[in-house]
Amino acid sequence: MIVFDLICRDGSHQFEGWFGSSDDYEKQLAAGLIDCPSCGSSAIEKAVMAPNVGVKGNQRTSLPPASSSNRENIEPAQSGVPMTDQSLATTVSIPAEYQELIGKLAKAQTKMLEQSKWVGSDFPEQARAIHYGEKDATPIHGTASADDVTELQDEGIDIMPLPLPVTPPKAQN
Structure with missing residues (x-):
């Protein structure tokens, strides 16, 4: 199975x-079988996304530096075998400039989130409370459904998605 972040061109719903497989996605898209769950549009395209690879708690959390030997010996991952950060490094060729860019983006997001409070699924309510002056203005981050995001934007509440996935504090090792 492969998961793609998709976006509807008509309503910008993600x-x-x-x-x-990627081929299945292409075939379904060409046949008009993929519709936006928010507005029903079939004008769909892949959104920009970062890889989301789960790592077991007892394994390293950083990728080894890219080497030319990794790029030369790329083998596709076997179906049904979970990928670790090590197998990712040997199965996916990520150009050095992209690794550097993603690393800088991750550092910037981490620095930004140090000043922000995780509110989880309570994000829409917390954002409203701050916007309407019921709570002191403070940076927050959490989760929101597509409908919640639309409602917050309709109310004039400024929010933005984070560029990289965030692991909730209670889910971290």
Whole structure:
């Protein structure tokens, strides 16, 4: 299975799509079988996304430096075998400039989130309370559904998605 972040060109709604392979995605898109769950539009395209690879708690959390030997010996991952950060490094060729860019983006996001409070699924309510002056203005981050995001934007509440996935504090090792 492969998961793509998809976006509807008509309403800019973002959502996930699960497919058997990249080829399955292309075939379904060409046949008009992929629709936006928010507005029903079939004008769909892949959104920019960062890789989301789960790592077991007892393994390293950083990728080893890219080497030319990694790039020369790329083998596709076997179906059904979970990928670790080590297998990712040997199965996916990520150009050095992209690794550097993602690393800088991750550092910037980490620095930004140090000043922000995780509020989880309570994000829409907390954002409203801050916007309407019921709570002191303080940076927060959390989760919100596509409908919540639309409602917050309709109310004039400034929010933005984080560029990289965030692991909730209670889910971290």
